[in-house]
Amino acid sequence: MAVKVAEEWLNICGGCEVSILDIGEPLLDLLPELEFVHMPVLMDHKYFGQTGENTEMEIPEADVGIISGGVRNEKEKHVAEEMRKKCNTLISLGSCACFGGIPALANMFPLEDLYHKVYKDCKTTDSGETPTENLPPLLDRVYALEEVVPVDINIPGCPTNPDLIVKALSALLTGGSFEIPERSVCDECPLKREKKASGGEIKRTLDSPEFDQSKPWDNTRCFMEQGYLCLGPVTLAGCSNKEGGENGVMVPRCIKGLMPCRGCFGPIRKGANPLVDMMSAISSIGLDAKQVPDRRALLNRYIGGQNRLRPLPARPK
Amino acid sequence: MKTITIAPVTRIEGHAKITINLDDSGNVAETFVNVVELRGFEKFCIGRPVEEIPRIVTSICGVCPWHHHLASAKANDAVFGVTPPPTGKKLRDLCQSIAFCSDKILHFFFLAGPDFVMGPDADYSVRNVIGIAQANPDLGKKVIRARHLGTQMLGIASGKAIHPVTAVPGGFSKPLTEKERDELKPMAEEVLEFAKFAIGFAKESIFPKYQDAIESIGIIETGFLGTVADDGSLNVYDGKLRLMKPDGTYEDFPYDQYTEHIGEHIEPWTYLKFPYAKKWGDFNMDLDGPVGIYRTNALARINVCDKMATPLAQAELEEFREKFGRPAQQTLLYNYARLIELVYNAEHAIELLNDPEITGKDTRVPVTPRAGRGIGCLEAPRGTLIHDYETDENGLVTNVNLIVGTTHNNAPINMAVKQTAKALIKDGKYDQGILNKVEMSIRAYDPCLSCATHKLDGTIAVKLDIRDAAGKVIDTLAN
Numbered sequence: 001m002a003v004k005v006a007e008e009w010l011n012i013c014g015g016c017e018v019s020i021l022d023i024g025e026p027l028l029d030l031l032p033e034l035e036f037v038h039m040p041v042l043m044d045h046k047y048f049g050q051t052g053e054n055t056e057m058e059i060p061e062a063d064v065g066i067i068s069g070g071v072r073n074e075k076e077k078h079v080a081e082e083m084r085k086k087c088n089t090l091i092s093l094g095s096c097a098c099f100g101g102i103p104a105l106a107n108m109f110p111l112e113d114l115y116h117k118v119y120k121d122c123k124t125t126d127s128g129e130t131p132t133e134n135l136p137p138l139l140d141r142v143y144a145l146e147e148v149v150p151v152d153i154n155i156p157g158c159p160t161n162p163d164l165i166v167k168a169l170s171a172l173l174t175g176g177s178f179e180i181p182e183r184s185v186c187d188e189c190p191l192k193r194e195k196k197a198s199g200g201e202i203k204r205t206l207d208s209p210e211f212d213q214s215k216p217w218d219n220t221r222c223f224m225e226q227g228y229l230c231l232g233p234v235t236l237a238g239c240s241n242k243e244g245g246e247n248g249v250m251v252p253r254c255i256k257g258l259m260p261c262r263g264c265f266g267p268i269r270k271g272a273n274p275l276v277d278m279m280s281a282i283s284s285i286g287l288d289a290k291q292v293p294d295r296r297a298l299l300n301r302y303i304g305g306q307n308r309l310r311p312l313p314a315r316p317k
Numbered sequence: 318m319k320t321i322t323i324a325p326v327t328r329i330e331g332h333a334k335i336t337i338n339l340d341d342s343g344n345v346a347e348t349f350v351n352v353v354e355l356r357g358f359e360k361f362c363i364g365r366p367v368e369e370i371p372r373i374v375t376s377i378c379g380v381c382p383w384h385h386h387l388a389s390a391k392a393n394d395a396v397f398g399v400t401p402p403p404t405g406k407k408l409r410d411l412c413q414s415i416a417f418c419s420d421k422i423l424h425f426f427f428l429a430g431p432d433f434v435m436g437p438d439a440d441y442s443v444r445n446v447i448g449i450a451q452a453n454p455d456l457g458k459k460v461i462r463a464r465h466l467g468t469q470m471l472g473i474a475s476g477k478a479i480h481p482v483t484a485v486p487g488g489f490s491k492p493l494t495e496k497e498r499d500e501l502k503p504m505a506e507e508v509l510e511f512a513k514f515a516i517g518f519a520k521e522s523i524f525p526k527y528q529d530a531i532e533s534i535g536i537i538e539t540g541f542l543g544t545v546a547d548d549g550s551l552n553v554y555d556g557k558l559r560l561m562k563p564d565g566t567y568e569d570f571p572y573d574q575y576t577e578h579i580g581e582h583i584e585p586w587t588y589l590k591f592p593y594a595k596k597w598g599d600f601n602m603d604l605d606g607p608v609g610i611y612r613t614n615a616l617a618r619i620n621v622c623d624k625m626a627t628p629l630a631q632a633e634l635e636e637f638r639e640k641f642g643r644p645a646q647q648t649l650l651y652n653y654a655r656l657i658e659l660v661y662n663a664e665h666a667i668e669l670l671n672d673p674e675i676t677g678k679d680t681r682v683p684v685t686p687r688a689g690r691g692i693g694c695l696e697a698p699r700g701t702l703i704h705d706y707e708t709d710e711n712g713l714v715t716n717v718n719l720i721v722g723t724t725h726n727n728a729p730i731n732m733a734v735k736q737t738a739k740a741l742i743k744d745g746k747y748d749q750g751i752l753n754k755v756e757m758s759i760r761a762y763d764p765c766l767s768c769a770t771h772k773l774d775g776t777i778a779v780k781l782d783i784r785d786a787a788g789k790v791i792d793t794l795a796n
Contacts, residue, residue: 011356013767014330015379015479021427022478024465028458036447042427044327044441050749052322075332075353102376105361117360119583123705123718124576125590126600128583134336134351135588159379159479204712205368205485207683213494241472256476257483258491262372264480293366294713301373 002035003173006062008083009041010069010076011103011142015159016094017041017068023162030166033173037062061086064172068093070100070305071143075136084149089172091153093165097145098156099266100305104142105297107309111140144305153178158264158302161239182269185232185261188240190217190249194225195285202282202291203227211258217249223260225285229292230260231299233281234274238265264302275299275308318346319745323752326350326759328428328445330380331766335755336586337738343745348735350759352589352727352766359717367396367708368486368684374704375480377721378768380423382480383416383471384697385704385721385768387554392704393486395573395691396712397684404677405488410554411669412474412481413695414662417553418508419467420698421615421659424763425515426460429652432757433523437530438750463511470504473497488681495676502670509663516633516656524653533740535648535733535758537604538563540594540611541620542725544696545569549623551661553696559621560594560611565644567621572694575703579720580609589769591728592720602728604736613700613725614762615654620644627668630661648733651761655698686712697722699765723769726762733758 009017021027037060038045047057057078065087071077084090095101106114120127145151155164164180171178186193198221209228211220224230232252240250254261267274278299282289292298300308318341324334332354340346358377362370371389375382387409394401401409427446435444435452443451450457471478474493483490493501524531541561546552560578561567570578582591582600593600593609601608611617620643625631634657641650669675686708693704700722707716737758741751 009332011354012331013376013379013382014765015376015382018379018423018468018479021423021461022465022468024469025462028461031447031450040325040327041330042328042447043445044753046327046441047324048322050441051747051752052324072356073354102373103356105373106357109357109360114357114360117363118355118357122359122581123716124579124592124720125581126583129585131583131585131588133586134349135586136353138355158376204366204686206685206712208490208681213492251476253477254482256491257481259372259476259482259485262482293711294364294369297361297365298369 002033003064004035004037004060004062005064005066006037006059006083006087007039007041007066008059008079010067010080010145011072011096012069014041019159019162020165023166026166030169034169057082059083059086063088064169065090066093067091067145068097070096070104071139071145071148072103073136073138077139077148080145080149089152090149091155091168092145092151093155094160095156095158095264095266095302098154099303100142100144101158101302104304104309105301107141107304108297108311110311111138141310142305147306155180156236156266157238164238180236180238183237184268185235185237185239185252185265188237188250189222189232189252189255191220191222191255192218193222197225197227197285197287200227202229202287204293205259209258217251223255227287228260229298231263231274231278232261234268234272234277235261235263236265236268262301263299266303274303319343321747321752323756326756328431328760329764329766330378331764331769333759333764333766335734335759337742337755339742339745343743345735345739345742348731348738349586350731350734352587352769354766355588359719362717363714365714367393367706367712367714370706370714371484372482378765379479380765381416381420381697381699381768383412384695384702386481386484387413388693388695388697388702388704390484390486391693391695392691392706393693395693396689396706396708397486397687397691398689399487399682399684401488402677402679402682404492404674405680407669407672407675408474408489408493408680409484411666411675412471413554414666414669415467415470415474415505417662417698418512418659418666419464421655421662422460422464422467422511422515424698425519425652425655427464428763429757429760432753432760433527433652437754437757441749441753444753459511463508466504466508470501473500485681486684490681492678492680493676498670498676502667505663505666505670509660509667512656512659512663513629516660519653519656527649530754530757531647531649534737534754535761536646536736537607537648537729537732538646539607539729540597541617541644542611542613542701543618543621544694544701545622546626550626551618551622552626553662555695558694558701561621561644562597563644572703573692575692575694575720581720587727589727589766590724592725593728602732604732607728607732610728610732611725612729613722614651614698615658616645616651617700618696619654619657625657625661627661627664629664630657633657633660648758648761651763655763686710697768699723699763699768700725721768723762723764723766726764727769730759730762730764733762
């Protein structure tokens with residue numbers, strides 16, 4: 001019998017849903033074994049009956065629930081709770097659901113400051129009051145899904161790697177287990193490391209690192225050792241794709257784009273503090289960690305839920 | 318008085334519900350499209366190094382991250398006062414067009430298509446892409462593969478197809494190797510073949526069946542906004558803005574003057590703002606006498622451009638204009654216009670891949686932080702996308718203004734919903750098919766409410782329970 005799946009999206013961009021489609025042809029093999037019972041992005045099942053005749057939100061029961069996005073407002077909290085109630089196994093899909101994601105950068109500011117900026121201080125906006133009629137009130141900050149309901153499986157990434165979705169679903173279909181090994185992006189990165197920076201200051205990505213596309217990847221020096229801040233040392237591996245055919249090497253996505261990692265898969269293990277760990281990784285290769293601009297936001301860019309980012313106390317006047 | 322709530326609006330990107338108030342005799346008194354989510358990019362981009370913003374604003378939308386990424390990179394060019402080398406610009410343009418193709422396929426076949434292929438009154442359980450795949454497995458396979466091709470191409474060109482990283486201030490971080498170019502060419506050819514199939518299929522098997530719907534769902538009259546090149550041809554990466562009145566007369570202006578032309582109005586029942594043409598008068602979206610209302614996205618671009626820059630798309634435009642005139646106002650024609658753009662973007666991607674300069678090594682110029690302001694503008698699938706940044710002398714962001722494609726269409730979407738609801742719901746009678754037709758008038762605009770709700774607002778949390786792993790409440794936060 002097909003496994004029933006319900007999918008919901010909360011405080012999202014939709015990239016994780018596109019990742020599900022990006023499974024590509026293996027999706028066609030998986031489809032006969034899955035029965036989607038609720039998925040607002042692709043299907044018309046409604047919360048309150050098909051003509052809005054009910055007063056209570058209802059999501060059908062499912063074996064597997066998949067939720068992308070963090071929790072930003074009362075409605076999303078309600079949906080998360082209903083999904084938890086109706087789904088045997090609940091999956092957090094993507095770094096927003098797992099850690100708050102990019103939208104949790106908002107946790108650095110009190111809500112009032114955000115309202116003020118949006119409705120009273122935007123160049124083209126006719127200044128007005130914050131809308132409130134028939135709208136779900138926002139929570140005080142962005143929450144990771146796990147802060148609101150218990151979650152069974154976390155699949156991080158911004159967006160995640162479609163291969164991981166396939167692995168997780170296949171494990172659920174066969175009764176196997178799914179875990180992402182605790183390895184760092186550096187553990188998978190093919191660039192050449194000498195354990196020591198080539199000297200100088202920490203550089204912003206305002207110019208290009210040195211690279212050689214005509215030779216294998218290990219002829220290009222580690223971007224961090226070239227002085228460009230790269231979050232590989234403190235970021236969970238999982239984004240890489242094989243480059244160069246059958247005998248190719250795994251290459252992290254941003255490295256393939258010749259850009260340093262920004263940490264989108266989140267911490268390597270639960271409870272890690274990437275900010276602290278990154279500062280020591282920088283120091284260990286002989287660079288000055290204090291030179292990193294905008295440290296707090298840059299090193300917590302995808303993980304601002306779970307209280308990693310919060311408003312700084314106002315400075316005394 | 319009775320209220321009908323359609324929640325959630327489905328097969329669109331992001332979160333909305335429709336509220337329809339009926340009067341005592343069961344006819345439509347008022348309708349509202351309540352956009353119920355917000356995030357706050359304008360605020361939390363402040364303080365960040367501006368060169369990092371192209372890698373932050375991508376998360377405004379995972380369906381169209383490339384367009385935010387590229388608009389942000391263009392705004393960065395302007396902040397730093399640099400012009401990317403020709404190869405850098407062409408690589409951006411290539412990714413822009415490939416991303417457009419995937420997006421058109423996604424919308425036509427996965428989101429809006431089920432209404433036409435399965436029928437607007439089909440049972441909701443099969444009115445979706447899985448229903449299409451089961452009813453017509455060959456078609457299903459074809460569309461799943463064609464949409465995925467674009468993602469694979471972007472992966473080859475840039476490493477990361479969703480939330481890309483390669484558009485940088487001053488150009489593009491990764492040169493395209495000749496080997497990669499050779500891989501991409503046949504894939505682009507396949508996308509073009511699919512585009513020709515898709516528009517042929519739609520013209521033959523879809524649109525003729527729905528002539529009545531085209532003339533009855535979402536019938537409103539507005540102006541249009543889009544980007545054209547100097548010669549008046551449609552261009553999605555660069556050009557001047559053209560703002561067309563409902564009568565077809567228009568004004569062209571450089572995009573860095575957008576604040577003189579566009580204002581944004583606020584209503585109390587939606588988190589989403591309402592852009593309007595300031596010079597046309599005070600905002601008004603009454604069906605009888607709208608003021609300042611214009612539309613963006615495919616139909617708008619097809620209306621404002623004088624011609625298409627590629628041969629197959631030009632032939633399609635001529636056929637379209639002959640049938641529907643200029644400007645065409647019917648909301649459901651968005652679906653047709655989108656397929657003309659699919660053809661154009663596939664042709665344009667092939668043109669770029671055949672250009673020897675595309676594999677040049679000189680793809681970016683270095684930049685130096687300075688205080689400045691930069692405006693980046695291009696066409697995202699859902700409409701004109703404007704990113705406007707200011708920086709301090711260290712290149713840290715001090716101010717941000719964003720107007721995204723879907724937001725421009727907020728008033729038109731509300732008007733189209735009202736018109737459709739009024740026409741179809743009479744004497745208190747409605748069913749799921751009728752409510753779905755009301756949603757179709759939204760779907761035609763392919764709204765991306767994730768994009769549109771990059772802003773953040775609302776009211777403060779009321780109460781939040783923190784639970785332990787067993788689901789037991791261990792703490793309650795309340796204000």
